[in-house]
Structures are given as structure tokens and as C-alpha cells.
Amino acid sequence: MRRLGTCVAAASLAFVAGASAHAAGTPSFSSVPEARVPEMLHPKDAPDAIPAGERVEGVRVDGTMFKGAPTFTAVNAEGGRCLSVGAIPQGVPPSGSAGTSIRVGGVLPLRVERLVERKPGEAELEIIDAWLDGRTSSVRPATTTRVPLTVLARGPASYAVYGFRKGSELQVVIPSGNERIGYVDPRAQIGFTQCGHLRMGLDTTAKNGAMIVAAVHIRTTRTSSARSQARVFHPFVMAQGLAPDEVMRALQISASTSRTKREREPLLSVSVGWADDEEGVVGSNRAVNVDQGIEGPIPEPIDEE
Amino acid sequence: MRKSVAVIGLVAAATAGLAAGCGSTGRGGAEAKAPGVGERSCGRVRPGVGAKPLAGARQGSVVALAKAGDKTIAYVADEDDGNLHTVDVATGKELGTTPLGGTPSQILVAADGRVVVALRDKAAIEVLEPEADPAQPLASRCTVPTPVEPVALATTPDDGTLLVTSGWGAALTAYDVANMGRTYEVPLPREPRSVVVSDDGKKAFVAHVVGSRMSVVDLAAKRVRPVDVGGIEEGGFRRSKISLFGGGGGEIERRACQGFALAKSTDFGGRVFAPQVLVDPGRAEERSEGYGSGGANPPEVASVAVVDEDTEQPLAESVNVKPDVRQLVGVARPRSSCLLPRAAAIDPGSRSLFVSCLGSDTVIEYDAAAADPQRAERRRFPVAAGPTGLAVDPEGRRLVVWSQFDRTLQIAPLGAKDATEAEAPALMRVGLSRKAQTAAMADLELGRRLFHASGDARISNDGRACASCHPDGRDDALTWATPEGPRQTPMLAGRLAKTAPYGWTGRGDSVEAHLSETFGRLGGAGLARREIDALIAFATTLRPPQVETIDRSNDALVQRGKSVFHSAQTGCGTCHREEGAWTDHTPHDVSSRADADVAATFDTPSLRFVGGTAPYFHDGRYATLRSLLLDADGKMGSTKHLSQEDLDALEAYMRSL
Numbered sequence: 001m002r003r004l005g006t007c008v009a010a011a012s013l014a015f016v017a018g019a020s021a022h023a024a025g026t027p028s029f030s031s032v033p034e035a036r037v038p039e040m041l042h043p044k045d046a047p048d049a050i051p052a053g054e055r056v057e058g059v060r061v062d063g064t065m066f067k068g069a070p071t072f073t074a075v076n077a078e079g080g081r082c083l084s085v086g087a088i089p090q091g092v093p094p095s096g097s098a099g100t101s102i103r104v105g106g107v108l109p110l111r112v113e114r115l116v117e118r119k120p121g122e123a124e125l126e127i128i129d130a131w132l133d134g135r136t137s138s139v140r141p142a143t144t145t146r147v148p149l150t151v152l153a154r155g156p157a158s159y160a161v162y163g164f165r166k167g168s169e170l171q172v173v174i175p176s177g178n179e180r181i182g183y184v185d186p187r188a189q190i191g192f193t194q195c196g197h198l199r200m201g202l203d204t205t206a207k208n209g210a211m212i213v214a215a216v217h218i219r220t221t222r223t224s225s226a227r228s229q230a231r232v233f234h235p236f237v238m239a240q241g242l243a244p245d246e247v248m249r250a251l252q253i254s255a256s257t258s259r260t261k262r263e264r265e266p267l268l269s270v271s272v273g274w275a276d277d278e279e280g281v282v283g284s285n286r287a288v289n290v291d292q293g294i295e296g297p298i299p300e301p302i303d304e305e
Numbered sequence: 306m307r308k309s310v311a312v313i314g315l316v317a318a319a320t321a322g323l324a325a326g327c328g329s330t331g332r333g334g335a336e337a338k339a340p341g342v343g344e345r346s347c348g349r350v351r352p353g354v355g356a357k358p359l360a361g362a363r364q365g366s367v368v369a370l371a372k373a374g375d376k377t378i379a380y381v382a383d384e385d386d387g388n389l390h391t392v393d394v395a396t397g398k399e400l401g402t403t404p405l406g407g408t409p410s411q412i413l414v415a416a417d418g419r420v421v422v423a424l425r426d427k428a429a430i431e432v433l434e435p436e437a438d439p440a441q442p443l444a445s446r447c448t449v450p451t452p453v454e455p456v457a458l459a460t461t462p463d464d465g466t467l468l469v470t471s472g473w474g475a476a477l478t479a480y481d482v483a484n485m486g487r488t489y490e491v492p493l494p495r496e497p498r499s500v501v502v503s504d505d506g507k508k509a510f511v512a513h514v515v516g517s518r519m520s521v522v523d524l525a526a527k528r529v530r531p532v533d534v535g536g537i538e539e540g541g542f543r544r545s546k547i548s549l550f551g552g553g554g555g556e557i558e559r560r561a562c563q564g565f566a567l568a569k570s571t572d573f574g575g576r577v578f579a580p581q582v583l584v585d586p587g588r589a590e591e592r593s594e595g596y597g598s599g600g601a602n603p604p605e606v607a608s609v610a611v612v613d614e615d616t617e618q619p620l621a622e623s624v625n626v627k628p629d630v631r632q633l634v635g636v637a638r639p640r641s642s643c644l645l646p647r648a649a650a651i652d653p654g655s656r657s658l659f660v661s662c663l664g665s666d667t668v669i670e671y672d673a674a675a676a677d678p679q680r681a682e683r684r685r686f687p688v689a690a691g692p693t694g695l696a697v698d699p700e701g702r703r704l705v706v707w708s709q710f711d712r713t714l715q716i717a718p719l720g721a722k723d724a725t726e727a728e729a730p731a732l733m734r735v736g737l738s739r740k741a742q743t744a745a746m747a748d749l750e751l752g753r754r755l756f757h758a759s760g761d762a763r764i765s766n767d768g769r770a771c772a773s774c775h776p777d778g779r780d781d782a783l784t785w786a787t788p789e790g791p792r793q794t795p796m797l798a799g800r801l802a803k804t805a806p807y808g809w810t811g812r813g814d815s816v817e818a819h820l821s822e823t824f825g826r827l828g829g830a831g832l833a834r835r836e837i838d839a840l841i842a843f844a845t846t847l848r849p850p851q852v853e854t855i856d857r858s859n860d861a862l863v864q865r866g867k868s869v870f871h872s873a874q875t876g877c878g879t880c881h882r883e884e885g886a887w888t889d890h891t892p893h894d895v896s897s898r899a900d901a902d903v904a905a906t907f908d909t910p911s912l913r914f915v916g917g918t919a920p921y922f923h924d925g926r927y928a929t930l931r932s933l934l935l936d937a938d939g940k941m942g943s944t945k946h947l948s949q950e951d952l953d954a955l956e957a958y959m960r961s962l
Binding site: 179217257263 | 539574575576611613614615616620621622623625627628630631632633634635636638640656672674675676677680681682683684
């Protein structure tokens with residue numbers, strides 16, 4: 001047999017760009033601190049009316065929005081706050097919406113949630129339960145609850161996924177920044193958030209496990225290898241005001257609980273990684289009207305530094 | 306078209322084209338009669354000398370790690386050259402090469418340091434003993450017969466029993482590790498591959514390339530229980546004949562395929578990981594635009610089934626197909642899917658599952674703790690072409706990847722156990738020595754790469770490779786919706802020579818003509834001339850089952866069946882002519898037209914290796930040979946007059962073809 005020889009070479013084969021993820025160090029279920037989240041206020045406890053002028057910071061009630069239908073009023077939350085009015089139906093994430101419209105009638109329960117990230121990895125959930133009177137466009141705060149959050153996983157670009165335990169549920173809190181989160185919930189239903197975070201419960205008693213998968217664009221610094229890549233316009237990323245060395249890049253987040261017969265407690269898994277193989281998407285610096293139709297990516301070269 | 310060449314260590318290996326078939330029910334028992342097999346003692350001659358296995362390593366692999374003093378060495382099964390390479394993992398230096406008695410499929414380092422190699426083309430395992438110096442070739446101690454085509458190995462937790470799965474032989478065979486004496490054998494469904502043993506040593510879990518199943522073998526009772534590892538896709542969209550808007554959401558049942566690999570770790574509460582793909586071949590009663598249902602849902606999606614060792618059921622979350630969340634936020638560029646998973650390994654330290662993906666030449670790291678690891682990808686990295694072997698060195702925090710097509714070993718640091726950084730590590734590439742290569746083999750190498758190229762727009766527009774429907778050059782046991790009606794995938798290995806025309810309607814005068822139509826249906830852009838020639842050369846030289854090693858113990862029955870087959874009253878041989886590779890190369894109407902068929906006549910298929918290629922007929926309507934024989938009476942020959950014994954004989958003869 002003729003030998004063609006042995007060659008040994010150390011080479012740095014780049015990982016597929018953007019494919020790295022961070023999931024090591026996910027805590028055990030029992031080590032996740034339990035927190036109490038009050039139920040939403042019950043309509044039977046509602047006051048008869050709230051005089052005009054009472055407000056909750058970050059919540060705007062606009063009775064003039066529906067000029068053709070004065071029986072409706074719009075309620076919007078600002079500053080990354082998420083809101084729910086009335087009640088949270090079974091199976092629906094308790095957060096995700098930043099605005100809704102209500103039929104003007106009696107006084108309704110309102111919940112406003114805000115993810116307060118003091119710095120990456122240190123956060124709490126601020127939950128304000130209040131009463132909303134659409135007739136007077138007023139909101140009266142009732143209780144404020146602060147839920148300390150624990151880091152379930154850290155990702156690239158200092159991104160962190162938070163959570164807490166609520167009975168047999170793992171509550172997962174996924175920050176969105178200013179971009180919407182697209183997600184697939186444990187029932188395989190698709191949803192989107194409009195506010196600053198997505199909070200969803202995973203039922204750890206589910207026989208076959210429970211999982212949520214989400215994706216969101218975040219602002220991050222371009223790596224040097226990406227600087228020669230063509231600029232890619234993306235209709236879903238309103239990347240206005242990006243610095244020259246910044247890109248919007250999609251993260252994929254997955255969180256699950258599952259348990260085999262012999263496992264003493266549910267096994268948690270939380271992973272965060274880049275969702276795309278590219279080194280990021282550089283958004284257009286102009287506003288885009290998606291309704292006008294997009295034909296496709298518009299490549300624009302990025303100048304080398 | 307260029308004439309194919311008959312060389313082939315390479316071909317055999319890559320596609321496993323060694324054996325065709327796979328009975329829809331287990332057969333087992335077919336053994337090698339190769340000279341020299343089973344003639345020497347298998348016991349350890351010099352106990353304590355040489356390398357030892359890594360702690361807890363009891364599953365065979367294409368690359369296996371061992372400790373030789375303070376060195377970690379990798380044994381690599383080189384199926385092209387029929388060698389065992391020994392490599393120092395720390396330095397990447399190839400220490401030595403041991404010639405083997407056949408084509409290796411897996412290696413396992415026994416507790417006492419002996420190295421067991423499954424020789425897939427010899428229907429045997431070879432037992433080797435290491436020398437004190439790992440650079441010295443290992444000494445061959447014995448070869449032991451197995452059912453045809455041994456493909457995977459594992460030992461029980463007490464290190465006392467070696468389990469061998471055989472692909473063509475469709476069996477799990479147990480051996481006493483001390484002397485390699487056979488203790489028992491359990492028939493399995495077709496195309497078994499990897500095997501792992503439960504922590505308590507009572508059960509073996511066996512992956513299957515086809516059939517949407519995993520087998521759970523009760524090692525005490527010698528009983529097999531099939532576990533369905535197929536999945537459900539909620540809200541999947543299929544193209545509809547009725548809807549103006551191209552179909553509606555609904556539940557799609559997906560079949561599991563490509564079950565080559567399994568991984569398990571005692572550190573993981575009874576979880577068995579089974580990388581696979583979940584397939585939607587479309588509805589047989591509807592025509593489609595290609596192969597599969599069309600519409601928005603891809604025909605094949607990657608999956609990692611997580612099976613609970615105790616309940617013997619997959620976590621439903623792991624086999625439920627979910628929407629691609631990346632698309633929800635506008636990540637439009639598809640990421641290559643692992644449609645040809647071939648090896649898997651666990652790193653308990655980081656709770657990672659590594660899967661090697663043939664075709665896309667990638668290793669993907671998943672969070673093994675996830676309910677659906679497929680949706681919890683941590684990172685992926687490109688590796689040399691043809692990654693067929695993986696091994697984790699938990700102590701040295703290294704991942705070792707063997708890529709057969711490029712003949713390259715790559716060694717990647719795993720990082721700290723609790724590392725949160727997961728950036729690109731530096732991979733050490735080790736090109737292993739090889740035998741001299743001819744020009745013909747270079748062509749076959751190209752053909753092999755093209756055959757397994759997934760995510761290649763020249764082949765298909767949905768990521769599928771030739772090997773997606775023809776794993777190991779055989780068939781996927783599926784019936785696909787096509788523009789002409791339902792079409793069962795035919796086996797290629799050993800079936801292309803002298804069987805023209807090709808395709809169920811016999812429209813393809815040549816392999817090339819049929820290939821062109823296939824590419825069209827897959828939406829592939831097409832290959833260059835040289836690539837087509839190479840692909841055809843590879844496909845036509847896929848090595849068929851090793852006929853000489855098939856069990857001859859029932860020759861009398863087979864001879865009786867031959868007489869029945871060729872008798873004028875039965876009439877099988879009229880169309881399935883022996884001199885024409887068991888076909889008359891002519892279309893016939895055998896009253897088999899299905900609702901979606903555009904024509905009623907079908908080319909007589911060759912019966913070569915028919916025993917292992919269930920289901921049967923162009924639409925896969927018969928699950929077993931026996932049901933075909935009974936139901937086809939009067940439409941295709943006559944079987945009504947046959948006694949039970951004659952039917953047994955006829956079936957035995959057909960299985961021998």
C-alpha cells in the first residue's frame with residue numbers, strides 16, 4: 001500500500017457565523033426562586049366610576065381615537081409596558097400587548113407590566129393592577145407588585161432571559177427591546193408581542209413537556225468579519241439610527257421544561273443564540289411602509305473602515 | 306454516459322450499499338460463511354496491556370476514544386480503506402494503522418481494552434488486542450460471525466454482553482464479551498442501525514433508518530417492542546386541489562426516517578436521543594407537483610426524538626413539528642437543516658448533544674436538556690466532508706469528528722463545563738493516511754458527495770439529497786405523492802444494472818434520463834456534465850448485499866420455491882425473468898391503478914433483493930411479500946392453487962434473489 005502521508009494542521013475553522021448560543025448554566029427548577037404574582041383584579045370589586053384626571057404613568061387612554069364609533073376607546077401603554085384589560089384568557093400569554101381597544105361601559109380591571117432591567121442580568125417585573133374607566137379615560141392604580149427575576153440564560157450581546165417560579169409553572173420573561181418578538185407557544189400557536197417583553201408560563205406538569213420558541217432582533221455591534229458583507233435591507237427591522245458599527249441581528253430563544261419518569265424534578269432548558277447564519281442585518285435608515293410592498297433585499301455595499 | 310467502474314471500497318462504504326434490503330419484518334439469522342470466521346480464540350491474550358476505554362463508554366461509533374497511559378487516542382474506522390487508524394488526540398498525530406478483514410462500520414473498546422470492529426461486508430465482528438505501544442498495529446484475535454451487515458455495537462453496563470445490530474440481517478445479536486460466544490439473537494424490523502443500552506442493562510434501544518420506528522428490546526425476554534417516533538405537524542399547509550388559496554391548515558402526520566444514530570448518557574435521567582428527519586410524503590390519493598405534497602410545509606424536517614427510557618415513549622414535544630420562528634421575524638434565508646444525521650454524542654458536562662450532518666457537512670450542538678433539542682440549537686460549525694463519526698472526551702473536554710469523505714479527523718475543544726461563551730473554537734484538522742487513489746475512485750468520490758449533498762439547489766429546491774429518499778443507496782420505505790400518482794421509492798443499490806428502463810412507468814431509457822426527471826420533480830437546477838457522470842457512476846456501483854454471505858441453510862426450501870416461481874401455473878417468471886435481472890423490461894397492466902394514477906401500466910420491477918424492500922407495488926399497497934403473493938392472484942400470476950408450504954417456499958426463493 002502506498003502511503004500518501006499524514007498531514008496535521010491546526011486551523012481555525014470559523015463556526016457558521018452567528019450560530020453560537022449560550023445555554024450552559026441553566027438553573028434547576030427547584031433553584032428558581034418562587035414569586036407571587038397576584039391575580040388580576042376582579043370586575044365584581046370594581047368601583048362604580050373613576051373621575052376624570054386619574055392616571056397611571058405610561059398608560060394613555062384615548063376616547064377620541066374612534067370617531068366613528070364613540071362607544072370604543074383606545075388604551076395604550078408606553079415605554080415598553082405591556083397591558084391587559086378585563087381578564088387574561090386561559091392559554092394566552094399574560095403579556096405581549098401594548099395597546100387595545102375597549103367598549104366604553106363600566107370600570108374594568110387593567111394590568112400593566114414592565115420589565116425593569118437595571119443592567120443586563122439584573123431585573124424585576126413591575127406589575128401594576130389598576131381600574132380603567134373608558135367613560136372618563138381615567139386609570140386608578142390599585143396595587144403595585146415587584147417580582148424579582150432570576151437569569152435563566154445569558155446570550156450574546158449581553159442578552160438575558162429571565163424567569164421565576166409560580167407554583168408548578170416556570171414563568172419565562174423574554175425581553176424584546178424595541179422590536180417585536182415572534183413566538184411559538186407551547187400549543188404550537190404563533191404570536192407576536194408589541195411591548196417590551198414576553199412573559200409566558202411553562203406547565204412543568206405537562207406530560208410531554210412544554211416549550212416556547214421565540215425570535216427577536218436586537219441591536220448589536222458588528223463583528224469585524226461582517227463589515228465586508230453587503231448591507232441587507234429588512235422590512236421587519238426598523239433599524240433607524242443605527243451607528244455605523246451596529247447591526248440588527250435576530251436572536252432565537254427557546255425555553256422548555258420536560259420530565260422523564262425517573263427525573264425528580266422537571267428539567268429546564270433555556271437557550272439563546274443567533275437565529276441566522278449572517279453576521280447581522282443592517283436596517284434601512286429610512287422609514288418603511290410595509291404595506292407598499294417589498295420586492296426583495298436591496299444590497300448596498302458597506303464601506304470598509 | 307460513462308461506463309461505471311467496478312472498483313469499490315469507497316462506494317461500499319459511503320453508501321453502505323452493501324446490502325439492499327431489509328425485510329419489513331425481521332429475518333435475522335443470516336450469517337457469514339466467510340473463511341476464517343470464528344476459528345480462533347477471542348479472549349484477551351495479554352490482560353492489562355495497551356489502551357483502555359474511557360470511563361462509561363459503552364456505545365460503538367465510527368470513532369472511539371481510549372486511554373493509553375496519559376494519552377487519549379482515537380481509533381478511527383476507515384471504511385474506504387478497510388483500516389483502523391490510531392490517532393493521538395492531543396497532538397493530532399496518526400500513530401498507526403491496522404488493516405482489517407473487511408469494511409468497518411463501528412468500533413467499540415471493550416472494558417478490557419480489546420477493540421471490537423463490526424465488518425459490515427463480512428457479516429462478522431473482528432476482535433483486536435492493543436499492543437503496549439499504541440503506535441503498533443493491533444493484533445487480530447478472532448472474527449466472529451454475525452447476521453449479514455453488522456452496523457452497530459454496544460455493551461451492557463456490566464460490560465458482560467456485546468450487542469450487535471445487523472442492517473440487512475435485521476437482527477440484534479448478543480455475545481458474551483469474555484469469549485465472544487453468541488448467547489442469543491432477536492429479529493428486528495428492517496434497517497436497524499445504532500444501539501444503546503438502558504442504564505439498568507435490561508433494555509436495548511435500536512434506531513431504524515426506515516419505518517418511523519425505534520425498537521425497544523427486552524434483553525431478558527428477548528422481545529421487541531416497536532416505538533413510533535414519527536411526529537405531528539399542527540397547522541401544516543398542504544397544497545389542495547380544492548382551495549383557491551393553496552390548501553388549509555391541518556394536522557399532518559409525519560413519518561420518521563434516517564434513524565442512523567442514537568445517543569445516551571447515564572448523566573441524563575433516562576433520555577435516549579434519536580436524530581432523524583420527519584417526512585411528509587404527501588397523500589397517496591392526490592397528485593402533486595413533485596415528490597411530496599407541495600404547499601408551504603417542507604417534505605422533510607430535521608428532528609431529534611427524545612425517548613424516555615422507562616416509559617419507552619418519545620416526549621411528544623420532541624416530535625411535534627413547529628413553525629419556524631425565525632421566519633416570524635423576517636429571517637428569510639433558510640438555515641441548512643440536518644437532513645442526513647449520521648452520528649450523535651453527548652457531553653454531559655455541558656448538557657450538549659452533538660449531531661453530525663452528512664450532506665451539509667456540519668456538526669450541530671443542541672441543548673440536550675430541551676424538550677425538543679431541535680429547537681434548542683446552541684451552535685453549529687462546518688466540518689470536513691462526510692462527517693460519519695463523533696466522540697466526546699469528557700475528561701479532556703474535546704469533541705472528535707471523523708469525516709469519511711475528506712478522510713479528515715477534526716478535534717474541537719468543548720470549553721469549560723459551565724462556559725457561557727460559545728464562540729468558535731479552533732479545530733485541529735488531521736488528514737489521515739490513505740491507500741493510493743485511482744482516477745476512477747476520484748470520480749466515485751465526487752459522485753458520493755453529490756449523492757449526499759443536502760441543501761444543494763442543483764439537486765433540489767427544498768434541501769433534499771439523493772440519500773434522503775435513498776439512504777445508504779436503498780429506499781426509504783415510503784410512497785410519495787407525485788404528478789403521476791403515488792410512487793414507492795425503489796432501492797438503487799444493486800438494482801440499476803441491467804434493469805432499464807427506469808421509473809415505475811419505464812419512461813427513463815437510461816439512468817441519466819430518469820435522473821433528469823427526478824431533478825425536475827425535486828426542483829433542482831441541475832448538475833454539470835461531469836457531475837452527472839460521477840453521480841451515475843456512483844449510483845450504479847452502489848454495492849448490493851453480500852450475496853455470498855447470505856444464509857444458505859434453507860437451500861432446499863429455496864429450490865422448491867424456485868420451481869414454483871418458474872412454473873407455468875404460477876407464472877411469476879414470465880415477467881420477472883431471471884436472465885433479465887428478474888424483469889422483462891416491459892410495462893404491464895396488473896390491475897394496480899390507484900385513484901391518483903395517470904396510467905394503468907407499470908414497468909416490471911426487478912426482484913433483486915425484493916425480500917428487504919417492503920412495502921411493495923408502485924403505491925406501496927402491500928406491507929409484506931406474503932400479502933402481495935396472496936392478493937396479486939389472478940392479476941399478476943397465480944397463487945391461489947399454492948399450498949402453505951409452496952407459498953413459504955416461493956417467499957423464501959424471492960427473499961434469496
